[in-house]
Structures are given as structure tokens and as C-alpha cells.
Amino acid sequence: MLLLLWKRWFSPPSDPDSPQMQGGTPEQRVEAIQAGDEAQREAFIVQYRPFITKTASRVCRRFIDPERDDEFSVALAAFNEAINRFTPNAGSSFIGFADTVISRRLIDYRRQEMRHAQSIPYSSFTDDEDNGQGYLNRMENAAAVEVYEQSREAEDRRAEIAALSERLADFGIRFTDLVDHSPRHRDSRLVLLRIGTRLGQTPELWQMLTEKRQLPVKELCIIEGVSRKTVERHRKYLIAVSLIAAGPYPCLRQYISLEYDKQEGTPS
Template sequence: MRATSLQPITAEAAPAFTLEGKVYEVQKGDESLRNFIINSYQPFIKKVVSKVCNRFIDHSMDEYSIGLVAFNEAMDQYQTGQGSKFLTFADMVIRRRIIDFIRKESRQAKTIYLDQTELDDEGGQDESYIQQKAAIHFYDEQCQIEERVEQIETYEQLLLDYGITFKVLSKNCPKHIDARENAKQVAKILVDNSGLAQHLTEKRQLPIKDLLQFVSCSRKTIERNRKYIIAVALIYIGGFSALQSYIEPEAL
């Protein structure tokens, strides 16, 4: 995620009566409010953790503690330039921390298992090792799928903040490869310019007039591909690794 394109929460951007406004007060140092928010959103935290783990989670489990820490981390890291509501952002942070924890636990379990197999007979060791390796590979794939789905859902919600749906995006996608590549380059130029990126994330509009100073294409071309350019720029800004293929160069 590009720090230069994201802006800290401001009082104007997040009114005090909203959750985002309360997070802003926490970032200013209101620790009592921090504790109040964490306590109030424990059911939300538990729900997210349980969904990732695909099983019931109670307060005594390590996964729940990691969810609490991740929610607290989300309050410190949340920025208005991310273009999403706080709970959407917190959900993503919690999921990533839980997935990282599960993968780490799986690697440790694999190491312990391999040490123990040295004490087993050779035939049983080979068969069990293959089963264990297959199970870990399958679990890693499931975690990646879960993370990919979550990123797509978050990205879809982010697009809605800009008045764009997947259906609208498919209709506005440039038909020719060279046109798509040009639009991707425009989006990359926009994201690399902190001022242009800030305008996009704060105003929810493409800064066409200012953008024309940095690109070689015409205003008409940018306006025609406006929604596609915004969609590509948001992939960069949001750091959606699962959507990386959509912004990589295509063969002309």
C-alpha cells in the first residue's frame, strides 16, 4: 500500500458521531475511547475470527487474542485515503493476521512432525509424510482462496464508493489491448503522484484537468475510460495483491 497516497483521518473527513470519527479521537490519544470501542466490537471481532477459522472461537483462544490485537492495530492504521469504512478495513486486517498465524502454526506443526517421524519405521514415515505434506498444501491453498475472496469483496465495496459496480466496469473496460494498456499507464501515473492520488481518494473523482499535465493522451480518451482508470488506480492504492493480474501488462 502506498503511504504517499493515503491521508490520516481528519475531523472534517470523519464526523465525531461516526465510528470513523471515534477512531480519529483514538488516534489523537483518547485511550479510554479505544478501550470502549474494543469492548463494544468484541462480537464483531469474534465473528470475523470464527469465519476465517471456520469454527467456533471463544475468548480463551489464541486466535481471538490475535483478533483483538489486529482490531487495535486497525484503529492505529486506518486512513481515510483507503476509501473504505473502518469496519471493512478492520475486517481485512484481522483476517490477514489470523491467516498469518494459522500458516505459522502449520509450519511449526510440520517441523515437529518431521522430527517425530525419525523415531517411526521407514515405511510408515514415508506414507505419513506424504499425507501431511498434502494436507498442508491443501490448507495453504484454502487460505489463499479465502484471502483472494476477501480482497475481491473489499475491492467491490470500494468501487461502490465511487459509483462503480463490476457490471458497469465490464461495460466500460476498453475493448482493445492497447487502449487498456494506455489506461493502465494513466492510472499508474495518477497513483505515483501523491497530489493526484489524494484528489481521487478524497473527492472520489478523477482529477482529469491536472492529470492531463502528466499524460500524452487526450481529455476525450481519459473521460471515455474514466471508470476503468479509477478501478485500476484503486487496485494500486488498496494493495489488492489478488487482483495483480488485472494491472500487469498484456501481450500486444
């Protein structure tokens, strides 16, 4: 049964991206949809249902049942959002863009669910004649919610680190390499955080990095007013920061902002 489900949702019999089979690339079909072809939208979403399910399952780290799990509805809405928002000059493929949007919306959904768990009314735990037991129940519930939230945040961080490690591998970088290539001085870190964030948030620079797998050294030096030696020496660190700044890594993004947030000129 599990094998059948896996084949059904994760191993479509044909390549959904095949232009010959679908009358165009995903980018071309999205362009047609944005031009007003709503019939194409429905067919496109149905075709990529396995991709939506697979992405949701990866982010949630469990199999997402399209017929039962709310997470699939969130992912489906995010895929439709990606269709509406995608621009060809953004420097990424539509599938990569859709993956990012789905991941972000699911992370937001999970955090909303955790906040909702904290808003359980006190009346659910009190009784006029409980002699203070309701107060104890509330304290125990608050502590349990806090532990649960910390656990989920830790799980989110682990998932983000695993996803980032795969992304870094595309550039020939191991996560452990960052330990050896991280700047030791605070001032240097602030400069490199600024440069890496700029790289991740500037479409032209980001496109050069993701398409050519090369750091746009010359352009960064001109824009940021730093030496070529500084950029080249910290290539791996800058790429890692840019991936975090541009990707679906809200937990890791908090870490790269811890020092920089308090400084003037904080990146938005």
C-alpha cells in the same frame, strides 16, 4: 440462541457513531486519543467491540467468538493500530480506515497460519523401522498442505471479489462491466495500470475519488501526461484498479501486477 448472539454482537442498541452519545465523532475521539487521552482509548475500543467482531466475522466468513477465537485478538490489535496510525487528511473516515487495517491483518494472519502448517517437522512422520513409510507420509502431508493452501487462496480470492463488487457498486459499476471496459492491448493495459495505481496511492487524488465519487480526470491527465479521452474512456477500469491498489485485496493486487511487475517503473 443464535438470534441473541447476533443481536448482542451485530446490533448494538444505540448508534456508536452518534456524536451526541459519545461526545464527538470517531475522528474527533481518535484525535483526542492520539493527543494522550488513554482513558478515551479504552472506552473507545470497548464501544467498538461489536464493529471489530463484525468486521472479523466478515473477513473470515464465519462468526468470530471474541472469547475463543484468536482472530478476534488479531482484529482487536489491528483496531488499536488503526487508532495510532489514522490521519484525518488520508481521505477516508476512521471506520473505513479501521476496516481496511483489520482486513489486512487478518489476511496476513491466515497466511502465516498456512505457512506454519507447512513447517511440521519430518520427525513427526518418521520411524526408524517404518521401511520407508515415513517418506510416503511426508509426501502425502506436503500434498495435503499444498491442496489446503490452494483452497484457502481460492477462498480468499472469492471473498475479495465479493468485497470489491460491493465497493464498485458505490460508483455505479458492476464487476461484469470490467470485461467490456478492459483494454485489449498490452501497452494500453500497462498505461492504465500505472494510472489506476497512481490514483489509489496518491492521497489527494484518492480523496477526490472517494469523497466526490468522481474521477479526477484533469489531475490524472496532467500528472501522467495522457489525453482526457484516454482517461474518460476507461473510467470504470481505472476506478477498479485504484480500489484494488488502495484496498485490502492482496490476491487481486497480484493479478493487476502480473504484467506490470516486469516493467521498469513498477509501482511500489
